[in-house]
Amino acid sequence: MKRDCSKIPYDCPIEATLGLIGGKWKALILDHLTGGALRFGALQKMMPKITPKMLTQQLRELENDGLILRHVYPVVPPKVEYELTDFGQTVLPILDAMCAWGRVYLDNVREQEGTKAAGCACE
Amino acid sequence: MKRDCSKIPYDCPIEATLGLIGGKWKALILDHLTGGALRFGALQKMMPKITPKMLTQQLRELENDGLILRHVYPVVPPKVEYELTDFGQTVLPILDAMCAWGRVYLDNVREQEGTKAAGCACE
DNA sequence: CAGCATCCTATAAGATACTG
DNA sequence: CAGTATCTTATAGGATGCTG
Numbered sequence: 322m323k324r325d326c327s328k329i330p331y332d333c334p335i336e337a338t339l340g341l342i343g344g345k346w347k348a349l350i351l352d353h354l355t356g357g358a359l360r361f362g363a364l365q366k367m368m369p370k371i372t373p374k375m376l377t378q379q380l381r382e383l384e385n386d387g388l389i390l391r392h393v394y395p396v397v398p399p400k401v402e403y404e405l406t407d408f409g410q411t412v413l414p415i416l417d418a419m420c421a422w423g424r425v426y427l428d429n430v431r432e433q434e435g436t437k438a439a440g441c442a443c444e
Numbered sequence: 445m446k447r448d449c450s451k452i453p454y455d456c457p458i459e460a461t462l463g464l465i466g467g468k469w470k471a472l473i474l475d476h477l478t479g480g481a482l483r484f485g486a487l488q489k490m491m492p493k494i495t496p497k498m499l500t501q502q503l504r505e506l507e508n509d510g511l512i513l514r515h516v517y518p519v520v521p522p523k524v525e526y527e528l529t530d531f532g533q534t535v536l537p538i539l540d541a542m543c544a545w546g547r548v549y550l551d552n553v554r555e556q557e558g559t560k561a562a563g564c565a566c567e
Numbered sequence: 568c569a570g571c572a573t574c575c576t577a578t579a580a581g582a583t584a585c586t587g
Numbered sequence: 588c589a590g591t592a593t594c595t596t597a598t599a600g601g602a603t604g605c606t607g
Contacts, residue, residue, distance in 0.1 A: 327553070334546025335471050335539065341549070343466065345580080348458050361589050372581060377590060398588045399587085415545055416458065418538040423457025425534070426464070430450070443458055468599080484569050495601060500570060521568045522607080 325385045341386055342412055346371060346379045351409060352416045352443050354389065358404035388412070416443070448508045464509055465535055469494060469502045474532060475539045477512065481527035511535070 331337035342348050346368070353359060353367050365376055380403060383389045388409035394400040420443040430436075454460035465471050469491070476482060476490050488499055503526060506512045511532035517523040553559075 331546075331550065333472070334543045334550055335475055336546070337550050338542040338546035339468065339471060343468075345462065345466075348462060349456070352458055365589095373590060374582095374592090375580065378580095399590080401589060411548075412545060415538070415541040418541040419461040420457045422535060422538055423454075423459070423461035427454065427457055427460050443456060488569095496570065497572095497602095498600065501600095520607095522570080524569060 324382055326382055327386045338415070341388070342415070344379070346375060347383060348416060348419060350376075350379055350383065351388065351405065351412055352420070354403060354405050354409070355413060355416065358392070358402040361401050361403070364403070383409075447505055449505055450509045461538070464511070465538070467502070469498060470506060471539060471542060473499075473502055473506065474511065474528065474535055475543070477526060477528050477532070478536060478539065481515070481525040484524050484526070487526065506532075 326340050331340055342351060349368060350364065353364060359367075361376070361380075364380075365371065365373065368376070371379075380389065380391070384391050384403075387406055389403050390406050392402045392404070394402070424443075449463050452463050454463055465474060472491060473487065476487060482490075484496075484499070484503075487503075488494065488496065491499070494502075503512065503514070507514050507526075510529055512526050513529050515525045515527070517525070
């Protein structure tokens with residue numbers, strides 16, 4: 322039973338956006354893919370806290386909704402790459418805005434607490 | 445037991461942003477408040493599908509995180525207004541980006557399906 | 568009017584083990 | 588390597604009724 326987020330009826334643009342790229346992982350995944358195609362394992366390394374199950378699930382939904390493409394290379398051992406579609410590229414402004422705001426916010430928090438950045442693709 | 449989303453440790457700016465304004469309702473609430481202060485009941489009317497419990501809960505979290513202000517007027521019947529703080533105003537670029545993208549997306553979907561816009565604050 | 572309390576369901580998310 | 592399968596837990600979200 323697969324889920325196409327694009328099949329859900331939305332009342333409002335923001336609601337639709339959240340439906341397609343909302344949730345805990347999708348924006349993060351898309352952001353990592355802005356640098357170019359990545360393998361399953363590479364994505365997992367970039368998000369150490371995601372489980373293979375969740376990563377698979379989120380990638381399938383993004384694929385069903387036309388945001389990313391899945392390339393299977395018929396080799397042994399298996400090699401699968403994911404990359405943004407043209408449509409997927411159009412979410413970049415949102416990711417940039419979220420990243421910029423989060424960065425300012427984290428800088429303030431860290432300044433107060435004396436902690437350091439953890440190092441992430443988008444910072 | 446109240447939740448301060450700002451107390452959660454985040455590894456990455458996008459993650460932090462999602463922590464503070466992610467979820468099904470917060471971006472929508474903030475967006476409605478960009479037009480100025482609103483009463484509880486007004487917000488509820490703008491989001492017919494939200495329950496009072498959820499609305500209260502989301503408003504409290506936004507307040508704890510410094511994004512909105514809650515004004516209680518000591519009158520009968522009670523009057524409570526919510527408005528963006530200066531910090532809350534800074535999320536506007538994100539909301540705009542989400543709204544713009546969602547609008548283009550919905551327009552395409554609707555063109556294919558022949559349906560119409562439902563009418564929402566941000567469209 | 569603006570909520571709170573209580574109870575309940577659905578969905579998201581995680582742990583662990585296994586496989587083509 | 589890139590997943591699946593199964594089981595379990597946590598969180599989001601909802602229905603209903605009540606109150607200062």
